[in-house]
Amino acid sequence: MTTVLKTENLRRQFGDLVAVNDVSLELEEDEITSIIGPNGAGKTTFYNLLTGVLEPTSGEIWLQKDGELADITDAPPHEVAQSGLSRSYQISNVFERLTVRENVQVARIAHEGRTLDIRSRAANDEQLNADVDELLELTNLADMAEVTCDELSHGEKRNVEIALALAIEPTVFLLDEPTAGMNPTETKEIVSLIHELNEDIDATFVVTEHDMDVVTDISDRIVVLADGAVLADGDPQAVLSDERVTEAYLGSEAV
Numbered sequence: 001m002t003t004v005l006k007t008e009n010l011r012r013q014f015g016d017l018v019a020v021n022d023v024s025l026e027l028e029e030d031e032i033t034s035i036i037g038p039n040g041a042g043k044t045t046f047y048n049l050l051t052g053v054l055e056p057t058s059g060e061i062w063l064q065k066d067g068e069l070a071d072i073t074d075a076p077p078h079e080v081a082q083s084g085l086s087r088s089y090q091i092s093n094v095f096e097r098l099t100v101r102e103n104v105q106v107a108r109i110a111h112e113g114r115t116l117d118i119r120s121r122a123a124n125d126e127q128l129n130a131d132v133d134e135l136l137e138l139t140n141l142a143d144m145a146e147v148t149c150d151e152l153s154h155g156e157k158r159n160v161e162i163a164l165a166l167a168i169e170p171t172v173f174l175l176d177e178p179t180a181g182m183n184p185t186e187t188k189e190i191v192s193l194i195h196e197l198n199e200d201i202d203a204t205f206v207v208t209e210h211d212m213d214v215v216t217d218i219s220d221r222i223v224v225l226a227d228g229a230v231l232a233d234g235d236p237q238a239v240l241s242d243e244r245v246t247e248a249y250l251g252s253e254a255v
């Protein structure tokens, strides 16, 4: 097994409150890991640390790049993304007035713009179009490529957000509550898309999700955070039948 993302004693305090408490995790290539926990457990803070949105109080973050783990602890968000850690937000992040295709093109150009000069960009338009077509196919958006995003349903927009996150060719893909605000049909569709993507692309998925049916369906591994620390970690059945996990959720809202 190859470790693609590693945290070592990762900690974040807000004053005296320890939101993430010395979390050490190693995430393995090609696995879907769900990070769950009751409200206030530290999931969002942990994600914000991984993506460079927040600076850790202490500890380290390592991401696989070119076959080696690189220290990204102090990298700002754009550098973290450029290094291969991509995040799809639960809050809609698309340009409403652009078509689906244009949105994906913009994301792809923004990614390539960091690595190619203008002359080679122009020469690479064909490649760009091929890459965009592939991203649209992967995310089941080929049929609605020319539709402007303000005409899409909530579920369809989520697919666009996923396409945008995939445009940077991530090594690790963080999905932040992918089914939030979705109806049962949309939820089913996004779950099957996650399964398909896991087969089709070479990325490791990390998911935070409140819907436990979804968590059970998609996860190879579940990590439970409680009070900022890892309470349980491992095989979904074992973790979900762990009494400590049930207790952690007692008294908090249902997951």
Ligand SMILES: Nc1ncnc2c1ncn2[C@@H]1O[C@H](COP(=O)(O)OP(=O)(O)OP(=O)(O)O)[C@@H](O)[C@H]1O
Pocket (backbone or CB within 6 Å): 014, 017, 018, 019, 037, 038, 039, 040, 041, 042, 043, 044, 045, 046
């Ligand atoms: N910017 C902040 N300033 C102060 N306290 C914060 C801040 N952000 C988070 N916290 C606190 O840190 C703890 C962890 O919060 P966090 O949002 O990471 O949990 P969560 O697991 O994502 O919760 P939820 O499932 O409700 O979104 C909570 O006690 C929260 O109040």
